[in-house]
Amino acid sequence: MRILIVDDETIVRDSLAAWFRQDGHQVDAAEGGKEALRLVNSSRYDMAFLDIKMPGMDGLELQTRLAAADPELSIVLMTAYASVETAVKAMKDGAYDYIVKPFDPDDLSMLVKRAAEHRSLRAENVRLRKSLDSQAAPPPLLGASPAMQHVVDLVATVSASDSTVLITGESGTGKEVVARAIHAASPRRYNPMVVVNCGALPEGILESELFGHEAGAFTGARARHKGKFESAEGGTVFLDEIGEVSPKVQVELLRVLEEKVVTRLGGTTPVPVDFRIISATNRDLQAAVKEGSFREDLYWRLNVVHVHIPPLRERPEDVPVLAEQFLAKFAQSMSRKPMRFSPEALDALAAYPWPGNVRELQNAIERAVVVGRNEVVRAEDLPLRVTQAPAGGPGPGSLAEAERAHVLSVLEASGWNITRAARVLDVDRVTLYNKIKKYELKKPERAG
Amino acid sequence: MAEAARLAEAVDLLPVGALPPGTLDALAARLSRRVELACHVLPPRELPLRRIPNRDQIDANALLEALEARATSDSRLLVGVAGEDIAVPLFTFVFGLARQGGRACVVSLARTDPSFYGLPPDPALRDERAVAEVLHEMGHLATLEHCPDRGCLMSFAGNIERVDTRGPRFCPSCAERLPHWLRGTTPPGDRV
Numbered sequence: 144m145r146i147l148i149v150d151d152e153t154i155v156r157d158s159l160a161a162w163f164r165q166d167g168h169q170v171d172a173a174e175g176g177k178e179a180l181r182l183v184n185s186s187r188y189d190m191a192f193l194d195i196k197m198p199g200m201d202g203l204e205l206q207t208r209l210a211a212a213d214p215e216l217s218i219v220l221m222t223a224y225a226s227v228e229t230a231v232k233a234m235k236d237g238a239y240d241y242i243v244k245p246f247d248p249d250d251l252s253m254l255v256k257r258a259a260e261h262r263s264l265r266a267e268n269v270r271l272r273k274s275l276d277s278q279a280a281p282p283p284l285l286g287a288s289p290a291m292q293h294v295v296d297l298v299a300t301v302s303a304s305d306s307t308v309l310i311t312g313e314s315g316t317g318k319e320v321v322a323r324a325i326h327a328a329s330p331r332r333y334n335p336m337v338v339v340n341c342g343a344l345p346e347g348i349l350e351s352e353l354f355g356h357e358a359g360a361f362t363g364a365r366a367r368h369k370g371k372f373e374s375a376e377g378g379t380v381f382l383d384e385i386g387e388v389s390p391k392v393q394v395e396l397l398r399v400l401e402e403k404v405v406t407r408l409g410g411t412t413p414v415p416v417d418f419r420i421i422s423a424t425n426r427d428l429q430a431a432v433k434e435g436s437f438r439e440d441l442y443w444r445l446n447v448v449h450v451h452i453p454p455l456r457e458r459p460e461d462v463p464v465l466a467e468q469f470l471a472k473f474a475q476s477m478s479r480k481p482m483r484f485s486p487e488a489l490d491a492l493a494a495y496p497w498p499g500n501v502r503e504l505q506n507a508i509e510r511a512v513v514v515g516r517n518e519v520v521r522a523e524d525l526p527l528r529v530t531q532a533p534a535g536g537p538g539p540g541s542l543a544e545a546e547r548a549h550v551l552s553v554l555e556a557s558g559w560n561i562t563r564a565a566r567v568l569d570v571d572r573v574t575l576y577n578k579i580k581k582y583e584l585k586k587p588e589r590a591g
Numbered sequence: 592m593a594e595a596a597r598l599a600e601a602v603d604l605l606p607v608g609a610l611p612p613g614t615l616d617a618l619a620a621r622l623s624r625r626v627e628l629a630c631h632v633l634p635p636r637e638l639p640l641r642r643i644p645n646r647d648q649i650d651a652n653a654l655l656e657a658l659e660a661r662a663t664s665d666s667r668l669l670v671g672v673a674g675e676d677i678a679v680p681l682f683t684f685v686f687g688l689a690r691q692g693g694r695a696c697v698v699s700l701a702r703t704d705p706s707f708y709g710l711p712p713d714p715a716l717r718d719e720r721a722v723a724e725v726l727h728e729m730g731h732l733a734t735l736e737h738c739p740d741r742g743c744l745m746s747f748a749g750n751i752e753r754v755d756t757r758g759p760r761f762c763p764s765c766a767e768r769l770p771h772w773l774r775g776t777t778p779p780g781d782r783v
Contacts, residue, residue, distance in 0.1 A: 158652070158681040165691070166737045166747060245646075247683045249749025 144259055145187065148172040149179040149205065150194040150221070155244075159192060162248075166255070176200030176208070183212050190239070190258050195222040195229060203233060210237055215265075217258045221246075275333070284317075284324050285468055288458035294321065294450060301448045302328035307400070309385075309445050310423040312452030315502030318423035319383060321450060326379040331419055334378030337371045341392075342384030349392055351408055354399070360409025372405045372416045379419045385445065386426035386437065397441045420445065455497040455504065465501060466492050469508035470520065480518050487522040495529045510567040514556045547582040550575070559586045599772060600666040601629045607638060607654065607673035607697065614700070615672060617714070621722045626729070627772040628668075636661075638671075643680055651677040651688040651697055658695035668732060669695040670725055676701040686754065689728040691736070696728035702751060720754050729773055730765065738765050 146168050148159045156172040163170045171186070173179040175197060183191070191209060195202035206218050217239040222229065230241045239261070240254055284295050301308055302325050310318045319338065326336040341349060347361075355370030371380055382388075388396065399405055400420065404413035422445045431437035455462065466484065474482045484492070488511070497503055511524040522530050527549070550568065557564040565575040578584075602622065604615050619630040641653040654671060662669040677699040678684045686703070689696035703720035706712040723744060730745045738745035743762035748754045760766075766774050 154652075155681055158679050161690075162682075164736070165731065167739070245678070245681055245683045247749070248685065248747075249753075251682075252747055252749045 144189040144255065144262075145169045146171075146255075147179060147182060147188045147191040149174075149176070149191065149197070149202070151175060151197045152194070155194065155221075162251070163255070166252070168255070176205040179205060180208060180212065183209055183216065188213070188216055189262055190217045190219065190255065192219050192221055195220050195233075196224070203229070203236065206233065206236055206238055215262075217262065219254065219258075272333070284321065285464050286458065286461040287464050288453075288460045290453045290458050291461055294452055297448070297450050298324050299328065301325060301450070303330075304448075305329075305331075305419055306447040307419070307445050308421045308448045308450060309428070310421065310450045310452065311428070312423075312425065313454045313500055314425050315500030316452040316454060317501045318425075318452060319381065321452060322379075322381045322421045322423060325421060326381075326419075329379070329419070331378050335375050336379045336381060337375040338381045338383060339371050340383045342387035346389045346392060349388070350395065353392070354395065354405045354407055355410075356408035357410040360407070364409065367407070370405055370407065372399060372418055373414060375416075375418045377417050379421055382420065382422040384424060385422040386424035386428055386431060390436075390438070393438045393441050397438065397444060400441075400444050455500045459493060462492050462497070462504065463489060465504055466508055469505050470512065473509050473512040477512055479512065482512065482515070482518050482520055484520045485522065488520050488525060491522045491525055491530045506566065506569055510553070513563065513567050514552065543582075546578070547584070550578050550582065551584055554579075554584065554586075599628060599668045599770070601631060602626065602668045602670060603631050603633050604670050604672055605633045605638075605658070605661075606635050607649070607671045608640065608675055610672065610674045610700075614674070614714075614718075618672065618718050618721060618725075621718055622725060625722060625726060643678055646678065648676045648678040648684065649673055649699075650680065651685050651699075652679050654697050655688050655690065655693075655695065658697060659690075659693055662694040667694075668729070670728075671695065671697040672721070673697060673699045674701065675699065686748065687724045687728045689731040691731050692734045693732055696725070696732060698724045698728060703754070708751065720751070723754060723759060726761075726773070730761065730769065733769055733773060735765055735768060738762055740764070 144163075146163050148156050148163075148170060149172070150156050150159075151174050153174075156174065160170040160172050171182055171188075173182055176199060179191070179193070182188070193202040193205055193209075197205075200208075202220050202222075206220060209216055209218060218237070219240045219242060220229075220233045220238050221242055221244060223244040233241050239258055242251065242254065284291070284298060286292065286295070298321060308322075308325060310321050312318050323336065326332060339349075339352060344352060351360075351364075351368065351370070353370050353372060355373055356364050356368050358364060358367050382396075399416070402413075403417070404415050406413050428437055428442055428446070432439045432442050455465075466489075470482050470484065474480070492504075492507075499506075507526050507529055508520075510526060511520045515521065515524040550564075553564045553567050557567065561572055561575060565572045568575060570578075602619075604619050604622075606615055615632040619632050623630040638654070638657050641650040642648065643650050654673070654677065658669055658671045676684060677688070677697065679688065684702060685699075687696060687698035698721055700717055700721050701707055703724065704712060704714075704717040727744055727748075735745050737747040738761075740746060740762040741756075742758050742760075743765055744757060744760060745762070745765045746753075746757045748757055761769060761774070
């Protein structure tokens with residue numbers, strides 16, 4: 144630690160300095176406020192010990208001025224005359240501590256040790272937050288189109304507020320990416336973002352997932368289970384596929400949104416919860432309200448701010464921007480040299496309507512990076528459906544032959560990594576295993 | 592000065608104020624088992640004992656100055672042993688005091704005695720703690736600072752519990768920097 148001692152008495156300065164030096168600290172001393180300010184303005188100190196009673200500028204005034212010069216400085220005030228009022232004022236003004244002369248050696252040693260730990264924790268906290276900010280940062284919302292720029296502007300505006308947000312858009316347009324961007328830029332960003340796919344769970348399980356349950360609430364509920372609203376305490380709950388929620392769960396959701404309390408299944412005590420809701424759907428919720436399958440009151444509760452993500456075919460100028468981004472990402476993750484698209488590949492990407500939206504584009508680029516042999520992505524590295532006709536001369540005759548050849552080339556390109564090959568082919572692993580069996584494909588044995 | 596401590600050939604123990612008969616002889620005997628130096632007890636001499644105003648304590652800074660003025664030999668270290676409580680004005684008390692690289696140090700037996708804490712007197716424990724304190728101060732004479740290893744004899748002890756728990760040994764890192772006569776000591780518990 145670098146310690147500054149400020150006291151008008153030489154004996155105090157010398158004794159304290161000798162004491163701290165024996166503990167391995169670097170020490171400077173000043174006999175008054177002016178000199179102390181000059182030292183703090185020219186060097187960095189971790190801690191300063193200030194005598195309260197000094198001629199000219201007293202310790203309390205010096206404390207204020209030193210804190211203004213270096214807000215990170217831990218300031219300890221020293222006095223021979225204990226006074227509660229002075230101690231309270233010093234602490235209110237942000238002093239780290241207040242000690243009365245003569246000092247108990249043990250107390251002084253503990254004080255410095257605690258201050259060092261405090262500084263170290265504070266520094267670690269700053270470092271972790273920075274690291275969290277960079278690691279937890281969602282992928283940037285990219286797009287050159289005015290429609291996407293509107294989404295980006297809306298996300299920036301809505302992030303600062305605590306309003307509920309309804310995100311609509313076709314499947315694959317990036318609704319969860321937008322939800323993550325809103326959470327990451329919101330004041331709740333250091334708290335969890337909990338994702339619930341409402342369409343994937345049956346009603347009973349969804350209720351338990353959302354609201355939690357008490358032990359014995361139903362068969363198999365052996366222990367108390369916290370729901371997603373409780374788990375997201377202070378953060379954001381993202382309800383994906385909100386349009387699929389049953390009428391019963393809609394009522395319960397409405398109550399949670401209005402009262403900000405949840406009652407676990409099988410429980411009787413309401414638990415206060417603090418969360419923000421972002422929901423998303425690819426359905427037309429207004430139409431669902433009209434036909435009576437979605438509650439109007441819940442619709443308006445969820446839809447305070449509406450963010451619509453247009454399909455990719457309505458914003459073709461975004462395709463090259465996104466494609467370049469995905470290409471750089473996958474090339475890096477697969478330890479490839481920086482890659483680029485051939486003009487033909489770019490033409491093919493621009494001409495294709497992308498019914499699966501950004502997700503389909505992302506998969507196509509990942510496949511191209513896996514299949515492509517050099518630094519330039521060619522049109523033939525893209526899926527057949529994108530290029531319409533395979534390049535490089537006539538291909539195999541029957542559909543089965545074409546499928547066999549394609550599956551084999553993807554497997555070889557991915558080094559027979561089944562997970563990766565299945566993702567590129569846009570099929571699940573079981574389907575891929577079935578194809579391998581059907582076409583009697585065999586992984587080549589390694590020599591040596 | 593640091594070189595003087597390194598080249599020391601003997602340690603002189605000087606009583607500061609009145610001490611029960613035989614106290615320093617017992618202390619010298621214990622100390623001589625821990626340092627490879629001859630330990631002598633000096634006859635009482637007149638020392639200017641300054642007291643801290645309004646506190647029943649000897650000013651350890653003033654006492655150390657007086658001892659350093661008397662430590663005239665380049666090859667002998669001088670240890671003042673006080674029966675009374677000692678302190679520097681800024682602190683409520685000190686167990687001992689030395690300047691890094693000096694040739695004299697001072698320790699007090701007042702707080703090493705269990706009777707100070709309301710327990711039955713125990714001269715053997717008092718002297719064992721005092722020897723540990725002398726060795727700690729000698730570490731400072733050999734230019735060592737306080738050690739962050741809480742098990743090392745050079746770690747700071749601000750209360751008697753820490754004196755007892757920090758142990759009787761120097762850590763390997765401190766031992767490496769000590770003069771041979773202080774390094775090769777055997778704590779009593781280690782003797783066969």
